[in-house]
Amino acid sequence: MSSSELVGIDDLMKEPYVNVLCYPEPDLNVAIKRINELKLLKVNSILFEGKTKIGRLGVVGKGCVSVVVKALTDFGISVLKIRRTDANRISMKREAEMHLMANSIGVGPKFFESTENFILMEFIEGYSILEWLKRLEEYSVNGTRKVLRELLDQCFSLDKLGLDHGELSDPKKHVIVSKKPVVIDFESASISRKVSNLTKIIQYLFIGGPMAKKLRQLLGIEDEKIIIDLIKNYKKEMDWISYLKLLSTLNLIPQSID
Ligand SMILES: Nc1ncnc2c1ncn2[C@@H]1O[C@H](COP(=O)(O)OP(=O)(O)OP(=O)(O)O)[C@@H](O)[C@H]1O
Ligand SMILES: [Mg+2]
Incomplete structure (x- = not known):
């Protein structure tokens, strides 16, 4: 059965949410830094739902460099791409630049904002x-x-x-x-x-x-x-x-x- 759980960003430093925020190595200091970045992005909460599971929590997707979740801002549901702590790159900056270039010709989900560890973008249902x-x-x-x-x-x-x-x-x-x-x-x-x-x-x-x-x-x-x-x-x-x-x-x- 699919379940969903809405979690305010300050609670992301707790178990089991921290395992997604800092996948695959939970770390309190990293979590605090990341929660501050989420505040800059004006993310209010994370909606854990999706077929892919990290522990009991559902996520939209999981790749080699990131974990993708649904995020709620004042504007509605977006997708948040979270840099894995073991990713082979130090930030999301380069991907954000490429994504913005693609958007300039109408390609890709709408890019909203990015920080060192996150990209916030349009959620594509399909x-x-x-x-x-x-x-x-x-x-x-x-x-x-x-x-x-x-x-x-x-x-x-x-x-x-x-x-x-x-x-x-x-x-x-x-x-x-x-x-x-x-x-x-x-x-x-x-x-x-x-x-x-x-x-x-x-x-x-x-x-x-x-x-x-x-x-x-x-x-x-x-x-x-x-x-x-x-x-x-x-x-x-x-x-x-x-x-x-x-x-x-x-x-x-x-x-x-x-
Ligand atoms: N904007 C979006 N809307 C809906 N689903 C998305 C969106 N972005 C990513 N996803 C889902 O999350 C999965 C992982 O995203 P993405 O490919 O960007 O991450 P990745 O870490 O680069 O993965 P990989 O290592 O497989 O390339 C995608 O396969 C897709 O199912
Ligand atoms: Mg990829």
Whole structure:
């Protein structure tokens, strides 16, 4: 059974909440410092709920560098990304910068504020891209096309911006499909690497990912070799024309969506 627990931030220094605030090594001094940061972020309380568990407490997610929980501010529910005490980076600063850059072109959950150990952002309610792909039968083909086109457009925008997400070759944890698809987690993003957002996501969706064949069938794409050739062409040209050729072959041009 799923449970939820709302905890004011001053109580986060107590057991068992401190185990989430300072995961995986609870420490009172670290907790006090972190609670002060939460005050700067104007977080009033944490809502422990979610399928992932730390002890008995539910959280939204848990990764190699962070624990993600729901947080309440005066403006409602947000997502709070908490730096793990054993993370291989000393602060959230770089991720915050990358996240803000993505937001500047309308990509990613809305970034609200960050401190050394936290990023506060919009909560995205939805399915992971893999769960969404497994439910394809439930949607209309046009609805599916709209989501895919929107996701590809976002990846093309990231490419044009020069921001490489870095983890889109296996995006199951990094794209949430809500009303729209939302790319999350800019922890591995870079502006110095060669960008490959669009090619990685197309490769996953239509060529190598677990639902590629089914998706090709659904969209009436007969030949995967053409997609592979057009991916190679896009890698070379990286322009609007080579993107349009891909969209057209994937039957995702605007005329075919409406
Ligand atoms: N804004 C958000 N809205 C809803 N859920 C989110 C949001 N941000 C993160 N999550 C959830 O929390 C999980 C972990 O988040 P994220 O990938 O940013 O953390 P991470 O520590 O970098 O994880 P990883 O090591 O797996 O990359 C995500 O897979 C997702 O399920
Ligand atoms: Mg990550």
